[in-house]
Amino acid sequence: xxxxxxxxxxxxxxxxxxxxxxxxxxxxxxxxxxxxxxxxxxxxxxxxxxxxxxxxxxxxxxxxxxxxxxxxxxxxxxxxxxxxxxxxxxxxxxxxxxxxxxxxxxxxxxxxxxxxxxxxxxxxxxxxxxxxxxxxxxxxxxxxxxxxxxxxxxxxxxxxxxxxxxxxxxxxxxxxxxxxxxxxxxxxxxxxxxxxxxxxxxxxxxxxxxxxxxxxxxxxxxxxxxxxxxxxxxxxxxxxxxxxxxxxxxxxxxxxxxxxxxxxxxxxxxxxxxxxxxxxxxxxxxxxxxxxxxxxxxxxxxxxxxxxxxxxxxxxxxxxxxxxxxxxxxxxxxxxxxxxxxxxxxxxxxxxxxxxxxxxxxxxxxxxxxxxxxxxxxxxxxxxxxxxxxxxxxxxxxxxxxxxxxxxxxxxxxxxxxxxxxxxxxxxxxxxxxxxxxxxxxxxxxxxxxxxxxxxxxxxxxxxxxxxxxxxxxxxxxxxxxxxxxxxxxxxxxxxxxxxxxxxxxxxxxxxxxxxxxxxxxxxxxxxxxxxxxxxxxxxxxxxxxxxxxxxxxxxxxxxxxxxxxxxxxxxxxxxxxxxxxxxxxxxxxxxxxxxxxxxxxxxxxxxxxx
Amino acid sequence: xxxxxxxxxxxxxxxxxxxxxxxxxxxxxxxxxxxxxxxxxxxxxxxxxxxxxxxxxxxxxxxxxxxxxxxxxxxxxxxxxxxxxxxxxxxxxxxxxxxxxxxxxxxxxxxxxxxxxxxxxxxxxxxxxxxxxxxxxxxxxxxxxxxxxxxxxxxxxxxxxxxxxxxxxxxxxxxxxxxxxxxxxxxxxxxxxxxxxxxxxxxxxxxxxxxxxxxxxxxxxxxxxxxxxxxxxxxxxxxxxxxxxxxxxxxxxxxxxxxxxxxxxxxxxxxxxxxxxxxxxxxxxxxxxx
Numbered sequence: 001x002x003x004x005x006x007x008x009x010x011x012x013x014x015x016x017x018x019x020x021x022x023x024x025x026x027x028x029x030x031x032x033x034x035x036x037x038x039x040x041x042x043x044x045x046x047x048x049x050x051x052x053x054x055x056x057x058x059x060x061x062x063x064x065x066x067x068x069x070x071x072x073x074x075x076x077x078x079x080x081x082x083x084x085x086x087x088x089x090x091x092x093x094x095x096x097x098x099x100x101x102x103x104x105x106x107x108x109x110x111x112x113x114x115x116x117x118x119x120x121x122x123x124x125x126x127x128x129x130x131x132x133x134x135x136x137x138x139x140x141x142x143x144x145x146x147x148x149x150x151x152x153x154x155x156x157x158x159x160x161x162x163x164x165x166x167x168x169x170x171x172x173x174x175x176x177x178x179x180x181x182x183x184x185x186x187x188x189x190x191x192x193x194x195x196x197x198x199x200x201x202x203x204x205x206x207x208x209x210x211x212x213x214x215x216x217x218x219x220x221x222x223x224x225x226x227x228x229x230x231x232x233x234x235x236x237x238x239x240x241x242x243x244x245x246x247x248x249x250x251x252x253x254x255x256x257x258x259x260x261x262x263x264x265x266x267x268x269x270x271x272x273x274x275x276x277x278x279x280x281x282x283x284x285x286x287x288x289x290x291x292x293x294x295x296x297x298x299x300x301x302x303x304x305x306x307x308x309x310x311x312x313x314x315x316x317x318x319x320x321x322x323x324x325x326x327x328x329x330x331x332x333x334x335x336x337x338x339x340x341x342x343x344x345x346x347x348x349x350x351x352x353x354x355x356x357x358x359x360x361x362x363x364x365x366x367x368x369x370x371x372x373x374x375x376x377x378x379x380x381x382x383x384x385x386x387x388x389x390x391x392x393x394x395x396x397x398x399x400x401x402x403x404x405x406x407x408x409x410x411x412x413x414x415x416x417x418x419x420x421x422x423x424x425x426x427x428x429x430x431x432x433x434x435x436x437x438x439x440x441x442x443x444x445x446x447x448x449x450x451x452x453x454x455x456x457x458x459x460x461x462x463x464x465x466x467x468x469x470x471x472x473x474x475x476x477x478x479x480x481x482x483x484x485x486x487x488x489x490x491x492x493x494x495x496x497x498x499x500x501x502x503x504x505x506x507x508x509x510x511x512x513x514x515x516x517x518x519x520x521x522x523x524x525x526x527x528x529x530x531x532x533x534x535x536x537x538x539x540x541x542x543x544x545x546x547x548x549x550x551x552x553x554x555x556x557x558x559x560x561x562x563x564x565x566x567x568x569x570x571x572x573x574x575x576x577x578x579x580x581x582x583x584x585x586x587x588x589x590x591x592x593x594x595x596x597x598x599x600x601x602x603x604x605x606x607x608x609x610x611x
Numbered sequence: 612x613x614x615x616x617x618x619x620x621x622x623x624x625x626x627x628x629x630x631x632x633x634x635x636x637x638x639x640x641x642x643x644x645x646x647x648x649x650x651x652x653x654x655x656x657x658x659x660x661x662x663x664x665x666x667x668x669x670x671x672x673x674x675x676x677x678x679x680x681x682x683x684x685x686x687x688x689x690x691x692x693x694x695x696x697x698x699x700x701x702x703x704x705x706x707x708x709x710x711x712x713x714x715x716x717x718x719x720x721x722x723x724x725x726x727x728x729x730x731x732x733x734x735x736x737x738x739x740x741x742x743x744x745x746x747x748x749x750x751x752x753x754x755x756x757x758x759x760x761x762x763x764x765x766x767x768x769x770x771x772x773x774x775x776x777x778x779x780x781x782x783x784x785x786x787x788x789x790x791x792x793x794x795x796x797x798x799x800x801x802x803x804x805x806x807x808x809x810x811x812x813x814x815x816x817x818x819x820x821x822x823x824x825x826x827x828x829x830x831x832x833x834x835x836x837x838x839x840x841x842x843x844x845x846x847x848x849x850x851x852x853x854x855x856x857x858x859x860x861x862x863x864x865x866x867x868x869x870x871x872x873x874x875x876x877x878x879x880x881x882x883x884x885x886x887x888x889x890x891x892x893x894x895x896x897x898x899x900x901x
Contacts, residue, residue: 071777071781073778073781073782073854074770074774074775074776074777074778074779074780074781074782074858075770075774075777075778076774085843085847085850086847086850086851086854087785087789087847087850087851088785089781089782089784089785091777091781096781096784098784098785098788100785100788100789100847102843103843110788123776124772124773124776126809126810127772127865127866127869128869128873129814129817129869129870129872129873129874129877130873130877131810132810132812132813132814132817132870133814133877136876136877136880136881139877139880139881140880140881140883140884140885141884142881143881143882143884143885143888144884144885144887144888145888147734147737147885147888147889147892148888148891148892151734151737151889151892151896152734152891152892152895152896155896155899156895156899159899180896180900181733182732182733182734182737183733183734183896183897183899183900184731184733185668185669185729185731185733185735185897186729186731187731199900203899203900203901206899207898207899207901208901209901210901241671245671252898252901253901254901265663265664265667265669268664268665268667274664277663
């Protein structure tokens with residue numbers, strides 16, 4: 001087998017010296033010793049390092065002689081084979097032996113010296129992913145820096161350099177603090193939603209909690225639940241955990257458990273303030289009398305178990321100036337100045353019923369609603385008077401108006417003028433006297449008795465004249481104001497400064513002042529009027545028909561009661577509000593807020609069903 | 612002296628345990644149990660403690676969870692410092708790593724409960740998701756550290772990285788001389804294949820193993836396989852190009868496995884630092900606008 005051995009050396013000046021020689025041997029030895037066929041002057045090479053021989057089939061086999069490896073196509077091996085037609089490279093020391101063959105020619109071995117592995121370590125670094133990505137440290141600095149700059153420094157700096165403005169709900173100064181919406185922990189409640197872009201309106205001082213003063217700058221109409229010092233006195237002693245929490249909170253500017261924000265939490269999403277839980281009230285009111293000994297109302301903790309009897313405000317004496325609160329347990333007697341019998345009016349078999357049936361206005365025995373009407377179909381307590389709804393100092397029902405409710409039976413007609421009837425004016429005794437004094441066509445004594453004038457001169461005719469004395473008018477006045485007179489049918493006669501008069505009518509506009517009650521929520525599908533108001537058995541106007549606590553408990557028990565078809569678990573907030581006991585607080589010019597769907601309260605639900 | 616071998620065995624066993632038991636199994640999963648207990652305790656507290664009006668990071672329990680979470684995050688990130696100081700004993704690096712993994716997993720529960728499940732476009736949720744990103748990348752890291760090194764070793768096929776590169780260089784030298792008789796067009800193809808950086812392809816190429824611009828593959832397209840080998844030089848270059856492509860494929864498999872093995876750290880570490888920044892912004896902003 002012939003080998004063409006080509007040695008390429010490079011001179012110091014960079015010139016290549018190429019030497020060719022042909023060796024015709026079956027086996028070729030490679031090593032440092034001079035007797036090798038290929039002699040390599042490199043100390044890293046063994047004296048006799050490699051032997052290369054024909055392996056048949058055009059292949060060359062390469063073997064290590066001394067057992068020390070050599071490089072074959074880059075891998076360190078001790079034996080291997082090369083197909084010269086494809087080519088191969090043997091490396092030993094700094095020498096590279098490229099083996100190839102052109103067609104059927106001799107196997108050509110080109111020997112070159114290479115510089116040993118300069119910078120190989122650096123190249124290996126490229127296997128790490130780090131060589132293809134920005135460094136972890138750079139990325140960390142960029143991300144952390146961006147967060148600290150945009151989400152911390154910008155809001156803080158713009159908050160500190162802003163010029164604070166006084167809050168004005170009609171003219172919000174927005175956007176003074178930049179990027180602080182990234183600090184918002186959640187959307188604001190429905191009523192505060194327009195402040196979403198205006199964090200600094202509430203968060204005025206760094207590291208100080210939202211202050212009551214800030215809340216009151218808009219909510220100036222809000223009332224305290226009670227005097228602040230008394231509220232503090234009325235609170236039960238705090239648990240160790242609570243006092244620890246508050247001592248931490250107060251160092252960061254919280255204003256204690258009586259501050260606005262302790263109840264009015266924000267950033268909980270677009271919702272309304274949820275009604276307080278029973279425990280919120282009972283914490284103080286359960287044993288309030290042990291801490292506030294001078295309160296005139298009883299303790300309360302659970303409507304079903306511990307709640308004082310209702311104390312409606314009524315007039316307990318005729319001529320009284322103002323109503324007084326009387327417990328229903330004390331069998332209150334209402335002195336309204338009126339005579340009235342609910343039982344007679346409501347008896348479906350009685351004379352009143354007969355009369356009502358005969359009148360086209362009723363056509364049936366009287367019902368409650370014939371006399372008592374709600375302020376509006378809405379019947380909701382949140383209506384205000386200016387809008388035609390319920391005035392806030394009235395109950396659900398409008399006062400009974402005599403002209404609408406009574407007069408169709410209790411007629412005040414006293415005269416007839418042509419086709420018209422003349423009614424006595426109602427409401428003022430002076431008007432009544434004036435009306436009756438004009439009754440010149442009243443039934444006077446005829447001048448002659450026994451004979452009537454004929455034709456057009458007869459009573460009722462065109463030329464009829466009454467020449468009798470007008471005395472009967474004054475008599476009629478006197479009789480009207482007597483017990484048996486027309487006024488005495490309903491009113492209690494009296495004498496004022498020697499003149500006949502009527503006892504003033506004293507009916508409260510509202511009976512229960514410390515809670516709110518919705519008749520709408522107790523509509524026809526829940527109860528009839530007479531289920532709660534025992535009118536059918538009331539024979540005296542002095543009967544007070546306000547249902548008592550026990551009758552409410554037929555359906556309403558405390559918050560923890562189990563809900564059944566009959567029992568409605570009822571927390572304090574169903575009837576009581578914190579800031580304004582008679583109704584949920586709302587300033588008069590406040591727009592109607594949105595609602596949390598349709599089921600935010602039993603009242604609204606029942607109201608919706610009714611409508 | 613009968614007891615000596617027994618003692619010796621125990622001693623050796625202890626040493627073997629210390630040396631060869633995986634950090635995941637360290638001390639019979641001690642930190643796994645501690646992490647599970649932490650999750651159960653915080654979860655139970657969340658379920659039983661009634662927060663008004665709803666669970667929230669700002670309630671006292673929320674602050675408690677937040678403080679635990681903050682402490683854990685700061686401690687977990689200190690592994691980066693701790694691992695550079697190798698010591699033995701109870702607080703050996705292995706114990707520390709074991710705790711790092713399991714307490715890091717427990718942080719998912721603690722952090723999520725701290726949010727009160729209130730998520731929004733804000734710095735607080737940013738911190739939460741950065742935390743999740745760090746934990747998820749960490750989980751990935753544990754999984755690939757457990758599975759990929761075998762694949763990496765198999766792919767090496769008893770070659771070092773240097774040998775792989777050397778093999779490619781050897782092929783390239785042969786290509787250079789084998790390509791001497793070729794015409795312009797084919798020479799250009801060979802030049803381009805030789806000129807292209809072995810590590811061409813970027814991070815994406817490494818991770819997916821796709822190299823659409825590979826010049827060696829393109830050059831192979833210019834050397835059609837001819838039955839019988841009509842043109843000797845062309846045929847030899849083709850054979851060498853095939854060898855080159857095979858060698859490149861091994862290197863690229865190596866790169867891909869390395870990339871899959873290392874990529875999580877490029878998320879884990881920067882996201883941890885970003886998380887610490889976001890956490891700082893979160894805590895400061897909450898109390899700034901209290």
